[in-house]
Amino acid sequence: MDRKKRKTSITEKKKEVLESLGTLGGSIYDQLDRGTFPVIDMPSRSTDNIAYDEKLRQFILGDRRVKRSARNISHVKPFTQLIWAALFSNELSSQRKTSTLRDVYYSAQAYEMTFKDQQESNNIITDLETVLGLSREDFNIFPEERSAVFGNLTIEYTVPGYEGKTLDLTSHPDGVMIGPALTTSEFVKTSADKVIAIEKGGLFTRFIEENVHRKYNSILVLTAGQAPRATRHFIRRLNEELNLPVYVFTDGDPWGMHIAMVIISGSANAAHLRELNTPDAKWSGVWATDIINYKLPTDPLDDVDMKRLYELQKDPRYKDPLWRREIKTFMKIKRKAEQEAFSRYGLTYIVDEYLPQKLEETK
Amino acid sequence: MVQRNDRFVVVKLKNERYVSLKQFVTNEVGKAQVAQTFEEISAADFFYRNRDIAGFTNPSRAIFVAIRELVENSLDAAESHRIPPDIYVRLSYEGEASQNGKGFSGLPNELEGEIERHNAENGESSRPDERELAQETEVYKLRVEDNGTGVPPRHIPSAFGQILFGSKYKLKQQRGTFGLGGKMAILYGQITTHQPATIISSTGISKTYMYRLMIDIQRNRPLIMDRKVLINKEMWRGTVVEFTLEGDYFRSMPKILDYFKQTAMVNPYANLTFVDPKGRLYKFARVTREMPVPPKETKPHPYGVDVELLQRLIQITPYKNMSDFLRNHFHRVGDITAQKFLEFSNLSPTKNPKRLDHEEIVRLMQMLKKFKDFLPPDASCLSPLGEDLLRTGILKEIKPEFVAVHQRKPATYAGHPFIVEIGIAYGGDVPARGSAVVYRFANRIPLLYDEANDVSLRVIQAMNWRRYHVAPEMPIGIVVHICSTKVPYKTVGKEFIADRPEVRREIANGLREVARQLQLFLSRREHVDRERKRLGVFSKYLPRIAQFSTQLAGKKKVPDIEKLLASVRKYGSEETQD
Numbered sequence: 021m022d023r024k025k026r027k028t029s030i031t032e033k034k035k036e037v038l039e040s041l042g043t044l045g046g047s048i049y050d051q052l053d054r055g056t057f058p059v060i061d062m063p064s065r066s067t068d069n070i071a072y073d074e075k076l077r078q079f080i081l082g083d084r085r086v087k088r089s090a091r092n093i094s095h096v097k098p099f100t101q102l103i104w105a106a107l108f109s110n111e112l113s114s115q116r117k118t119s120t121l122r123d124v125y126y127s128a129q130a131y132e133m134t135f136k137d138q139q140e141s142n143n144i145i146t147d148l149e150t151v152l153g154l155s156r157e158d159f160n161i162f163p164e165e166r167s168a169v170f171g172n173l174t175i176e177y178t179v180p181g182y183e184g185k186t187l188d189l190t191s192h193p194d195g196v197m198i199g200p201a202l203t204t205s206e207f208v209k210t211s212a213d214k215v216i217a218i219e220k221g222g223l224f225t226r227f228i229e230e231n232v233h234r235k236y237n238s239i240l241v242l243t244a245g246q247a248p249r250a251t252r253h254f255i256r257r258l259n260e261e262l263n264l265p266v267y268v269f270t271d272g273d274p275w276g277m278h279i280a281m282v283i284i285s286g287s288a289n290a291a292h293l294r295e296l297n298t299p300d301a302k303w304s305g306v307w308a309t310d311i312i313n314y315k316l317p318t319d320p321l322d323d324v325d326m327k328r329l330y331e332l333q334k335d336p337r338y339k340d341p342l343w344r345r346e347i348k349t350f351m352k353i354k355r356k357a358e359q360e361a362f363s364r365y366g367l368t369y370i371v372d373e374y375l376p377q378k379l380e381e382t383k
Numbered sequence: 384m385v386q387r388n389d390r391f392v393v394v395k396l397k398n399e400r401y402v403s404l405k406q407f408v409t410n411e412v413g414k415a416q417v418a419q420t421f422e423e424i425s426a427a428d429f430f431y432r433n434r435d436i437a438g439f440t441n442p443s444r445a446i447f448v449a450i451r452e453l454v455e456n457s458l459d460a461a462e463s464h465r466i467p468p469d470i471y472v473r474l475s476y477e478g479e480a481s482q483n484g485k486g487f488s489g490l491p492n493e494l495e496g497e498i499e500r501h502n503a504e505n506g507e508s509s510r511p512d513e514r515e516l517a518q519e520t521e522v523y524k525l526r527v528e529d530n531g532t533g534v535p536p537r538h539i540p541s542a543f544g545q546i547l548f549g550s551k552y553k554l555k556q557q558r559g560t561f562g563l564g565g566k567m568a569i570l571y572g573q574i575t576t577h578q579p580a581t582i583i584s585s586t587g588i589s590k591t592y593m594y595r596l597m598i599d600i601q602r603n604r605p606l607i608m609d610r611k612v613l614i615n616k617e618m619w620r621g622t623v624v625e626f627t628l629e630g631d632y633f634r635s636m637p638k639i640l641d642y643f644k645q646t647a648m649v650n651p652y653a654n655l656t657f658v659d660p661k662g663r664l665y666k667f668a669r670v671t672r673e674m675p676v677p678p679k680e681t682k683p684h685p686y687g688v689d690v691e692l693l694q695r696l697i698q699i700t701p702y703k704n705m706s707d708f709l710r711n712h713f714h715r716v717g718d719i720t721a722q723k724f725l726e727f728s729n730l731s732p733t734k735n736p737k738r739l740d741h742e743e744i745v746r747l748m749q750m751l752k753k754f755k756d757f758l759p760p761d762a763s764c765l766s767p768l769g770e771d772l773l774r775t776g777i778l779k780e781i782k783p784e785f786v787a788v789h790q791r792k793p794a795t796y797a798g799h800p801f802i803v804e805i806g807i808a809y810g811g812d813v814p815a816r817g818s819a820v821v822y823r824f825a826n827r828i829p830l831l832y833d834e835a836n837d838v839s840l841r842v843i844q845a846m847n848w849r850r851y852h853v854a855p856e857m858p859i860g861i862v863v864h865i866c867s868t869k870v871p872y873k874t875v876g877k878e879f880i881a882d883r884p885e886v887r888r889e890i891a892n893g894l895r896e897v898a899r900q901l902q903l904f905l906s907r908r909e910h911v912d913r914e915r916k917r918l919g920v921f922s923k924y925l926p927r928i929a930q931f932s933t934q935l936a937g938k939k940k941v942p943d944i945e946k947l948l949a950s951v952r953k954y955g956s957e958e959t960q961d
Contacts, residue, residue, distance in 0.1 A: 045935025
C-alpha cells in the first residue's frame with residue numbers, strides 16, 4: 021500500500037467539499053452583485069432522467085438539467101433553503117463537526133429557515149448533493165448508524181481529537197460502528213484478503229465467535245439490512261483502496277437478494293452520486309438454488325414477495341444469468357429461507373461447510 | 384265604520400285577504416264553534432279572543448310585536464308626509480305580573496264578566512295562555528314617541544280605541560294595512576294589566592290633546608277615561624302612545640334588538656332610539672335625509688280581484704253600466720280594454736252592475752282572470768327603497784368591506800305589482816358562520832321569524848355560489864327586500880314569503896346580479912392579496928440568499944438587492960416559469 025496515496029483520499033475529499041461549497045456561494049454572490057436574480061443549474065432527478073449505465077454498473081442521471089431561479093416565486097424558498105444548507109454544511113466541514121438529517125431539520129430553525137417537515141429538509145440535502153455531485157456524508161451529514169465492521173484492518177482517525185490515533189478493528193468483539201469517525205479514517209494496514217458483508221447481526225456475531233475473520237482471512241461487515249450509504253461507500257473503499265474482493269451473504273429471499281444488488285450496483289435514489297457501489301462485489305448466498313441443494317427449512321413466499329420478484333425481473337441491474345436464474349428458481353419453488361436456517365445442521369455448519377463452498381463458487 | 388251585522392263590511396287582516404267579517408270569523412274560528420254566535424262578537428272581542436292571529440302568542444312574542452306595530456305606525460305616520468322619522472321607544476319596568484291569573488286579571492269587572500260568559504258559552508277555557516306565561520313575565524310600560532303627522536283630535540279615540548278603524552284602507556304599499564296592529568298592542572296591554580292607554584298627539588297646531596283611553600271590548604268602542612287639551616307653544620307635531628303590558632322582555636330582547644338594527648338598515652333616514660328596562664340606550668342615527676318616493680294610491684288590478692271585492696265595488700259604485708264600472712274601478716282598464724273585455728266575456732256594456740246576480744259576479748271574476756289583454760299593473764303604488772338608500776342603510780348598519788345592491792324592474796304576480804331589491808355585503812360586522820346571514824324585509828319591515836321557510840332562503844340555497852367564487856365560510860350578508868301592495872306571505876303570521884315562481888325568479892335574478900359584482904370584488908381582492916404575498920415572499924427570502932451567499936463565498940460586503948426587490952414590484956405579474 022502506498023501510504024501517501026491513501027492519505028490524499030480523505031484529505032483531498034475534504035478540500036474538494038470546501039472548494040465546491042465556496043464556489044457555489046461565490047456564484048450566487050456574483051450573480052447578486054451584478055444585480056441579477058441568481059440561478060442554480062443542476063441535473064434533473066426526475067425518473068425519466070435516470071438511466072442504468074452498463075459501463076459504471078450503476079444508475080446515473082441523464083443530460084437533462086433544471087434551473088432553480090430566485091426570480092421564480094415558487095423557487096425562491098427552496099433556493100434559499102439550499103443556500104442555507106450549503107452554508108450549514110460549510111460550517112460543519114470547516115469546523116470538522118458532523119450532523120444528521122434530523123439535526124439539519126432542527127438547526128434550520130435557529131436561522132429562521134423553517135422546513136415544513138423532515139421530508140422537505142431531506143429533499144434540500146439531496147438537492148445539495150446533486151448540485152455539488154457529492155454525497156451528504158462528504159459534507160458531514162450522516163444517517164443514524166447501525167452497521168459495523170470487524171477484522172484484521174488498522175485504521176487511522178482524522179476526526180478532531182483523534183488525529184493520528186490508530187485502531188485495530190479486531191479490538192472490540194462486537195465490531196466497530198461504521199460512523200462518521202470510521203468513515204473518514206484512513207486505512208493503514210491489513211492482512212485480510214477478502215471482505216464478507218453480512219445482512220444480519222446474529223450471523224455477524226456467530227462469524228466473529230467462530231473466528232471466520234481468521235479462518236478465512238477476512239474483514240466482516242454488518243450491513244444490518246439495506247446497507248446505509250456510508251457503509252456502501254466504506255465497502256467500496258475496502259474493495260478499491262485495498263483491492264479486496266467482496267462477498268455478500270444475505271437471506272434467501274427477494275429482499276436479501278436486493279440488499280446484495282444495491283451494494284453491487286447502487287440505487288436509483290442515489291443516481292446523482294458516484295462511488296457508493298462496488299461493481300465487482302459478489303452475491304454469495306443464500307441463493308434459491310442453495311435452498312434446494314442444502315435442503316433448507318423454508319417459509320412460503322407471500323404475495324408481496326412475489327410482486328417484488330416480478331419487479332426485480334424487469335430491473336436492468338438483474339440482467340446477468342446468475343440473477344435471472346435465481347429469480348426464476350424463487351418463482352418456481354415459491355419458498356424462502358433465512359441465513360439462520362443452516363442451524364438445522366448444527367451451529368457451526370454454516371461456517372465450516374457452507375461458507376467455504378460458496379466463497380469458492382463465487383470467487 | 385264597522386257595523387257588527389253589516390254583511391258587506393270587508394275585513395282585510397294581516398293575511399290581507401278580502402273577506403267579510405262574517406266569512407272571516409267563520410273561516411278562521413269555525414273550528415271553535417263560534418259561527419252561530421258571531422253576530423254577538425265585536426271586532427275587538429274577536430281579536431281579543433284570537434290574539435294569536437295578530438302575533439300575540441306568548442309573553443316574549445307579545446312585547447316584540449307591540450314594539451314592532453307601534454314603531455311601524457310611527458314610521459308610516461312620518462313617511463306619508465315625507466318627514467324624516469324621529470322615533471323614541473322606551474320600555475320601563477313597572478312591577479311584577481299580577482298574582483292570580485297572570486295576563487287576564489286586570490280586566491274591568493263588567494268586561495271580565497262578559498268575557499267569562501262568552502267563553503263559557505263557547506266551551507273555551509277562560510285562561511288559554513295561562514301555562515305559557517312563564518315566571519319571567521313582568522309588567523312593562525311601553526312609550527313610543529314620533530314626529531309623524533299627528534292624529535286630528537276628534538279621531539284620536541277611534542284611532543286608538545276601536546279595532547279596524549284607521550286610515551289605511553287603501554291600495555298602496557304600506558307597512559301595516561289596516562292599523563290593526565297598534566290597537567291590538569293596546570288591547571293586549573289592557574287585557575293583561577287593566578290600565579288605560581295614554582295618547583298625546585298634535586298635528587302641529589297650537590294645542591296638544593291628551594287622552595286616556597280603554598277599549599270596550601264587547602262593543603268595540605273607545606272608553607274615554609280622561610281628556611286634556613294642552614298648550615303647544617313649540618308647535619310640536621307628532622304622537623306619543625304609552626300603555627302598560629305584560630311581557631317577557633329578556634327573552635324577547637335579541638329579537639327586539641335585531642328588529643331595531645334591521646329597521647335602521649332599511650330606514651337610513653330615520654332616527655331610532657330605544658331605551659330598555661335596564662336603562663340601556665340603543666341609538667340608530669339617521670345618515671341621510673333622502674327618503675324614498677311615497678307610493679301612490681291605486682285601484683285594484685283586474686287579475687287581483689275576488690268575488691268579495693267585486694261585491695263591495697258593486698255596492699258602492701255610482702256607475703250605471705258595466706263599461707263605466709270597469710273603467711272607473713279598475714287599474715289599467717280604459718275604453719278600448721273595457722270594450723274588448725266585455726266582448727270577450729259576453730257581457731253587455733250597458734248592463735247595470737247592480738243587477739248582476741251572484742252567479743254572474745262569480746263568472747265576471749273568472750273572466751277577469753282569464754282575459755289576457757290587461758296591461759300589467761304599474762308600480763307607482765310601490766315605494767321601493769332604491770339602490771342608493773339600500774346601500775346607505777347596509778353600510779350604516781353592518782359596515783361591510785364591500786356592498787352591492789340591485790333593484791329589479793317591477794313585476795307582478797296574480798295582478799299584484801311587486802319589486803324586489805337585493806343587497807349583498809362582504810365582511811365588516813357580518814359574521815362568518817358557515818352560511819350567508821340573510822336579512823329579509825317586506826315593505827321595509829324586517830322579517831325575523833321562520834327564516835327557513837322563506838322563499839329567499841330557498842333561492843339562496845339553490846344558487847351555485849361556487850360559480851361566483853363564494854365559499855360558505857365567507858362573511859356574507861344578503862338583504863332581500865320585497866315590496867308590494869300585497870306581499871305574498873305564506874301565513875297570517877306575516878313572517879315569511881311564499882314560494883311563488885314570479886317572486887322566486889325576481890329574487891334569483893337580483894341575487895345573480897349582486898353575486899357577479901361580489902365575484903369581481905373577490906377576484907380583485909384575491910389578486911391584490913396574491914401580489915402582497917408574492918412581494919412578501921421575495922422580501923423575506925432575497926435578503927437571506929444575499930446574506931448566506933456572502934458568508935458562503937467568504938465575502939464581507941453583502942450585495943445590494945434593492946434593485947431586485949424593486950423589479951419584483953414593478954413587473955409583479957410576470958413570473959418566469961421553467
